[in-house]
Amino acid sequence: TQLLEQSPQFLSIQEGENLTVYCNSSSVFSSLQWYRQEPGEGPVLLVTVVTGGEVKKLKRLTFQFGDARKDSSLHITAAQPGDTGLYLCPDNNAGNMLTFGGGTRLMVKP
Amino acid sequence: DVKVTQSSRYLVKRTGEKVFLECVQDMDHENMFWYRQDPGLGLRLIYFSYDVKMKEKGDIPEGYSVSREKKERFSLILESASTNQTSMYLCASRLAGGYNEQFFGPGTRLTVL
Numbered sequence: 001t002q003l004l005e006q007s008p009q010f011l012s013i014q015e016g017e018n019l020t021v022y023c024n025s026s027s028v029f030s031s032l033q034w035y036r037q038e039p040g041e042g043p044v045l046l047v048t049v050v051t052g053g054e055v056k057k058l059k060r061l062t063f064q065f066g067d068a069r070k071d072s073s074l075h076i077t078a079a080q081p082g083d084t085g086l087y088l089c090p091d092n093n094a095g096n097m098l099t100f101g102g103g104t105r106l107m108v109k110p
Numbered sequence: 111d112v113k114v115t116q117s118s119r120y121l122v123k124r125t126g127e128k129v130f131l132e133c134v135q136d137m138d139h140e141n142m143f144w145y146r147q148d149p150g151l152g153l154r155l156i157y158f159s160y161d162v163k164m165k166e167k168g169d170i171p172e173g174y175s176v177s178r179e180k181k182e183r184f185s186l187i188l189e190s191a192s193t194n195q196t197s198m199y200l201c202a203s204r205l206a207g208g209y210n211e212q213f214f215g216p217g218t219r220l221t222v223l
């Protein structure tokens with residue numbers, strides 16, 4: 001059962017725009033990871049958030065973990081074509097396993 | 111940095127061939143995983159291994175087997191390749207405990223003709 005819902009599924013924006021991607025659940029997570037997968041490559045771990053309300057920044061990317069640890073968001077400022085890819089926040093409540101959904105497919109046009 | 115390598119980036123095989131996909135990680139991780147990724151279906155877990163010589167079936171193990179003789183190496187075997195096994199195959203490793211962070215290889219795009 002997929003516990004995590006990501007939205008939107010697809011996003012196409014122009015270079016320089018800002019965007020936010022969401023990951024929502026009715027369950028509490030002890031931690032949550034965000035990955036980015038570029039076309040033809042494997043997913044790359046971007047960040048792990050652990051504490052409710054935590055905010056982590058990675059250059060133009062800002063990750064937030066909800067206070068109740070049931071949701072997370074990824075905000076990209078001034079998106080660039082290099083940000084194009086599939087953004088994934090897998091469900092990690094099944095022991096050692098990660099369950100991946102469809103993610104958010106982002107395209108940033110120059 | 112964790113490095114996970116996969117033996118081939120692209121592979122073309124014929125129906126009925128036996129196919130070996132190799133994955134090596136250099137960070138002494140206990141856990142290793144094989145996924146396949148298909149359009150519209152996301153990443154699906156085929157097999158995983160908690161440690162050397164240990165293996166567990168994932169969600170879609172049919173038609174696959176695995177081997178973990180050494181800690182750093184996890185092999186995926188297609189005993190008799192079929193066209194419906196054409197896919198992107200991704201290997202990942204993870205340090206036991208911690209925050210369940212998995213580190214992925216670059217993938218092998220397998221085409222079965």
